[in-house]
Amino acid sequence: MAALEELQERWRYLYQEYLPALAAAKDTAQKQWTVHLDHCFARIVLDNAIGVDSPWTEKIKSPAIKNMTATQLQSAIDLAEKLATGEANLFELDQKSLQLRGKKEKKRKADDASGKVPTPKKSKKDATVSSYFLPSPKSPPGQKEEKDNAPDETLPKLPVKSDVDMSVQLKRIEDSSITAFRKQTLSMLCQIPRGRYSTYGAMADWISNNSHKTCARAVGNAMRNNPFAPEVPCHRILAGDGSLGGFKGSWGEEGKYAMLKHDLLREEGVRFDSKGKVKGPPFRDFT
Structure with a gap:
C-alpha cells in the first residue's frame, strides 16, 4: 500500500x-x-x-x-x-x-455542586459502537445493572471447532471490506494457537514495532463486532493483567458474557487461578 x-x-x-x-x-x-x-x-x-x-x-x-x-x-x-x-x-x-x-x-453544561459533569444522553448511533472487545471504563460503585447477574436465555451458543482452517479465515478477512487496521488485528488473532491466549498490549507492541505506532485500546477497538467469530478467535485476547478482559461489549468477570468467554477458553485448554488470573505467559510470537 x-x-x-x-x-x-x-x-x-x-x-x-x-x-x-x-x-x-x-x-x-x-x-x-x-x-x-x-x-x-x-x-x-x-x-x-x-x-x-x-x-x-x-x-x-x-x-x-x-x-x-x-x-x-x-x-x-x-x-x-x-x-x-x-x-x-x-x-x-x-x-x-x-x-x-x-x-x-454550544453552551457547556455547568458542573453541579458535587463537581460532576452531567453525563450526555446516549443516541442510537452510540449504541452501534458497542464492541466485541472494546476496553470499557470500570463501572462506578453501585451502578452495575442487576440483569448482568441474572440468567440469560438468549446467550449465544458459539461452537468452537478444533479443526478450523486458518488459511480460509485469513482469506475471509482479506476479502472483506473492513479497514486495513482491522484486517491486521484480526489476522493476528489467527496466529494464536488453540489453548493459548494473548493480550491487547502484546498485539499493540508487535504492531508498533513492526508496522506503525498504536496502543492496546486501539487494538481492542479494531476487534469490535468481529464478523468472523468464533473461527477468528477474539475470545483468546485477555487484559494485560491476566484477567478476563472484555467480551461482546461487556467487561470483566461481572460482564454479561463472562461465562461464555470462560467456556470458550476452558474448552480450548486455557486455565485461570482462584483469583481469576490466567495461567501461563501470553502468546507474543506474531509474524
Missing part, C-alpha cells in the same frame, strides 16, 4: 471508528465528549488542523480524504490522536470550529 493510502486509511479509522468508540465508552481522555458522530469528529479535526482560520472546505475540495496532501493527512491524524489521548481538548476545538463557521457556540 502506498504511503498516501496508508495515511488515508489511518485517518478514516480514527474519525470513523476510534474516536466515536472512545466517546461511546466515555473514555477518560476527555472530561466531556461533546460530540459522538464520525462526521462531527471529522469537522472538528479538519477545521482545526487544515482550515485553521476558516472552515476546511475553503482550503480543500470535498471529500477531504481524497483531496488532502500527505502533510495535511498527517496533521489531521496527529490532532485526532491528541484528542484520543487527552492532549487536545475536544470542547475547545469544537467551539473554535463552530466560530469559524459562524454558528452559535
Whole structure:
C-alpha cells in the first residue's frame, strides 16, 4: 500500500471508528465528549488542523480524504490522536470550529455542586459502537445493572471447532471490506494457537514495532463486532493483567458474557487461578 493510502486509511479509522468508540465508552481522555458522530469528529479535526482560520472546505475540495496532501493527512491524524489521548481538548476545538463557521457556540453544561459533569444522553448511533472487545471504563460503585447477574436465555451458543482452517479465515478477512487496521488485528488473532491466549498490549507492541505506532485500546477497538467469530478467535485476547478482559461489549468477570468467554477458553485448554488470573505467559510470537 502506498504511503498516501496508508495515511488515508489511518485517518478514516480514527474519525470513523476510534474516536466515536472512545466517546461511546466515555473514555477518560476527555472530561466531556461533546460530540459522538464520525462526521462531527471529522469537522472538528479538519477545521482545526487544515482550515485553521476558516472552515476546511475553503482550503480543500470535498471529500477531504481524497483531496488532502500527505502533510495535511498527517496533521489531521496527529490532532485526532491528541484528542484520543487527552492532549487536545475536544470542547475547545469544537467551539473554535463552530466560530469559524459562524454558528452559535454550544453552551457547556455547568458542573453541579458535587463537581460532576452531567453525563450526555446516549443516541442510537452510540449504541452501534458497542464492541466485541472494546476496553470499557470500570463501572462506578453501585451502578452495575442487576440483569448482568441474572440468567440469560438468549446467550449465544458459539461452537468452537478444533479443526478450523486458518488459511480460509485469513482469506475471509482479506476479502472483506473492513479497514486495513482491522484486517491486521484480526489476522493476528489467527496466529494464536488453540489453548493459548494473548493480550491487547502484546498485539499493540508487535504492531508498533513492526508496522506503525498504536496502543492496546486501539487494538481492542479494531476487534469490535468481529464478523468472523468464533473461527477468528477474539475470545483468546485477555487484559494485560491476566484477567478476563472484555467480551461482546461487556467487561470483566461481572460482564454479561463472562461465562461464555470462560467456556470458550476452558474448552480450548486455557486455565485461570482462584483469583481469576490466567495461567501461563501470553502468546507474543506474531509474524
